[in-house]
Amino acid sequence: MSKSSISNSVIRRLPRYYRFLGELENNGYVRISSRELSEKMGLTASQIRQDFNCFGEFGQQGYGYNVSDLRIEIGKILGLDKQTPMILLGAGNLGKAIAAHIDFRNKGFDLIGAFDVNEGIIGKEIGDLKVRGIDELSTFCAENKPVAAILCVPMGAAEKLANTLIECGVKAFWNFTHYDLKVTHKGVAVENVHLGDSLTTLSYCLNNLNNSEK
Amino acid sequence: MSKSSISNSVIRRLPRYYRFLGELENNGYVRISSRELSEKMGLTASQIRQDFNCFGEFGQQGYGYNVSDLRIEIGKILGLDKQTPMILLGAGNLGKAIAAHIDFRNKGFDLIGAFDVNEGIIGKEIGDLKVRGIDELSTFCAENKPVAAILCVPMGAAEKLANTLIECGVKAFWNFTHYDLKVTHKGVAVENVHLGDSLTTLSYCLNNLNNSEK
DSSP states (O other): OGGGOHHHHHHHHHHHHHHHHHHHHHHOOOOOOOOHHHHHHHHHHHHHHHHHHTEEEEEEETTBEEEHHHHHHHHHHHHTTTEEEEEEEEEHHHHHHHHHHGGGGGGGGGEEEESOTTTTTTTETTEEEEEEEGGGGGHHHHHHHHOEEEOSSOHHHHHHHHHHHHHHHHHHEEEOOSSSSHHHHHEEEEEEEHHHHHHHHHHHHHHHHHHHHO | OOOGGGGGHHHHHHHHHHHHHHHHHTTOOOEHHHHHHHHHSOHHHHHHHHHHHHHHHOOOOOTBHHHHHHHHHHHHHHTTSSOEEEEEEESSSSHHHHHOOGGGGTTEEEEEEESSSSSTTOEEEEETTEEEEEEGGHHHHHHOOEEEEEEOSSSHHHHHHHHHHTTTTTTEEEEOOOHHHHHOOOOOOOOOOOOOHHHHHHHHHHHHHHHOOO
16 A cells, blocks of 8 residues: 555654653563553554554454564554654744753654744753844744754744745744645645644533533 | 544544634624635635534524624533533643743633642742642642643653542643553543644654655
C-alpha cells in the first residue's frame, strides 16, 4: 500500500504506538503480541494488526512483534530519523512554554530560532535561543533555511506571517492559531493545535456523560 | 438521532463550527447557506448539512442557516451555556501558559484553583488565582466541588493524582500528560492534548509531502 493512501486515523495512531513501544523497550520488553499490546493500549488486536499492515510486514505469526525493530520502523515512517530545522513565531506565554516543554530532537525537529514583535520579549532567552525581532526573519531564513514553523501569534497576524514564511521556504506549520492554513494554503504540511476547541470538546463530553447518566 | 450515537468526527467538528459562526456573526452575517459556509470552512456542503442534521433541523430550504440561532444551538449542544468549575494541576511553564492563554468562561468552564508540589511555585499568582500546595487539594475539593481538572503534571504523578481527583468528584479531565486515562478509567470524560504526538504527526506529514513531490 502506498503511503499516500494511509488513512488519517492510522497516521494519528502512529505517534502513540511509537511512544508506547519506547516505554515497553525501557521496561525491558523484547517482543510483544498484538493481543498484549492491544490490552495495554485499549485498542483491539485486529486494529493493531491492520494498522501495522499498512506499512509492511512487521509481525511474525506466533512470535509477535520485536519491540525495538518495530519502534525503529515506525520512527522512520514518522520521519524521526531526521531533524528538520524549525522556528518559533510568537514567544509569549504559550510559545515560550511550548519551546521549554517539548523535546524537539526526539520528534524530528530542531528548534533553531524564535521571533516576536514585542520589544519587551525580544532579546530574552528561551532555552539556548535569544528571541529575535520579526524584522530579522527574512535574513535569518535565507541564512539558516528553516523548513518548519510554530505559529503562536494572534489570529490577526497569522495570515501575513504564513505567506512570508512560505515565501521563505517553510513547508510545515505547527499551528496554534485559529487561522485556517489548511484551507488557504495547499501543498504545505499543517498540524493544528486548537486548545480552545479541545476544551470545548471536553465540555461536550462532560455534558454528554451527564446526559447519559440521567 | 440520540446524542450518544453521534460520531466522534462530527463532535470534533462542532467547536470549529461554533467558532466560525461567531466570526461570521462578528462580521455582520445574519444568514448563510451551507454552500457558502462550506467554501469558507473547506468542507463540502453535504457534510455540513449531514453534521447539522445529527442534532435536529437547523436550516431552511432556500434560506440557509440563521447564523446567530445556529451558533446558540451548537453552543447548547457543546454545554457552553454552563460554567463547570475546573482546577489546574501542575502550574509549571505549560500549566501557567494554558491558564493565561485560554478564555475558560467562553468554553464552558470556570478556573477556580491551581495546585503544584513545587515550593518555588506555590504561592505565586496565575491571573487572579494563587497557586496552592497539593496538600490542600482534598479540602479545596470538598469545599469548592470542582468537576473538571487540567492535568499538567509529569507522567509519573498522573495516575495517583487522577485517582485522588476522581475520589474528590472530578468527572472531566483535560489531559496534557501521556498517562492513558481513557484506558484506565471508565465513566469519566477525557480530552487528551498530546503535544508531542501532534509534533510527531507534523513530522510524518512533512515527510510524506516530500515523498509525494519526489
